[in-house]
Amino acid sequence: MKTYNDFLKSKEIFDVPSGLSDITELNDKLFDFQKDIVKWALRRGRAAIFADCGMGKTAMQLEWARHIVGRVLILAPLAVAGQTVREGHKFGIKVKLCRNQDDADVGINITNYEMLEHFDATKFSGVILDESSILKSYDGSTRKLIIESFSNTPFRLACTATPSPNDYMELGNHAEFLGVMNYSEMLAMF
Numbered sequence: 001m002k003t004y005n006d007f008l009k010s011k012e013i014f015d016v017p018s019g020l021s022d023i024t025e026l027n028d029k030l031f032d033f034q035k036d037i038v039k040w041a042l043r044r045g046r047a048a049i050f051a052d053c054g055m056g057k058t059a060m061q062l063e064w065a066r067h068i069v070g071r072v073l074i075l076a077p078l079a080v081a082g083q084t085v086r087e088g089h090k091f092g093i094k095v096k097l098c099r100n101q102d103d104a105d106v107g108i109n110i111t112n113y114e115m116l117e118h119f120d121a122t123k124f125s126g127v128i129l130d131e132s133s134i135l136k137s138y139d140g141s142t143r144k145l146i147i148e149s150f151s152n153t154p155f156r157l158a159c160t161a162t163p164s165p166n167d168y169m170e171l172g173n174h175a176e177f178l179g180v181m182n183y184s185e186m187l188a189m190f
Contacts (some may be wrong), residue, residue, distance in 0.1 A: 018154065019045030022068060029091055031056070038063045040076050041157060046178040048132065048158040055160045059089045065108045067094050068155050070125030073098075073109040075146070077131050081110050084130065089129050113142055116149065126155035133160045135173035147177050 002010075002101045020042045025138035026035045034056050041047035041064050051057050062084070065072040074095070076084060079099055088095035088108070098109045111119065113134060121127070129135070135143050135158070150156060158174050170184035 017044050019043045019047075020185050021105045023067065027059075027066075027093075028089055030063060034060050034063075035058060038081075042067055045154065046156040046180075048160075048174055050160060057161065058072075058084055059091055061130065061157060061159050062088050062091060062093045062095065062108065064157055065126060065128060070127035071104055071106055071123055072108050072128065072155070073104065073119060073121075073124045074108065074127035074128040074130055075113050075116060076110060078112040078114065081112050083141070083176060092113045099104055113146075116142070116145060121149035121153060124150075124153060127153050127157065127176070130159055131162075132158035132174065132177070133162045133170065135177055136170045143173060147173070150177070151179065155177070 014088075023039050023042050027039055030038065037049060037051070038060050041049060041060075049057055049060055051060070057079065060171055061074065074081075074084060085095045085097050090181065093108065095108045095110050096103065096105055098104050098111045098119075099115055099122065101120050103109070104123065129146065135146065156178055168186070172182075175186055176182045
């Protein structure tokens with residue numbers, strides 16, 4: 001008979017980091033704790049930043065995006081896109097507000113979730129979900145479109161101040177977006 005520790009060990013998931021190993025200087029305007037989080041997320045390649053309001057998620061996600069080579073797309077709620085462009089300006093990071101794929105340039109691009117269907121996910125090397133709690137709805141068409149569209153995107157970052165640690169559906173959807181395991185595997189395992 002297995003011990004409880006053996007049982008717990010059998011549930012461990014090892015998601016091998018797929019990110020950057022050589023991280024250059026980070027923005028001096030970031031606090032040390034923010035720099036540590038950005039370094040960790042860059043090394044992971046696919047990561048989630050669950051940080052409370054006022055902790056600087058926007059600054060951290062912009063710095064993360066600045067290190068990704070190619071095009072990065074930030075998906076955000078409608079009211080947040082313009083604010084993110086302004087926040088980028090404060091940190092010396094150019095962010096382009098886009099309505100469709102033709103607007104997207106090399107570098108950091110942002111649009112709102114409702115415009116996702118006007119973009120070709122295969123053209124981006126990185127994607128950021130600002131307010132990634134949008135993944136909460138298991139049946140949601142937006143959740144499904146996001147996860148399917150970016151399943152092969154090498155760099156993925158989910159950011160939210162409102163994850164529900166006791167909500168297994170939301171955690172499972174984040175795990176699926178990040179490529180750790182799909183929602184059904186998560187439910188069966190845990």
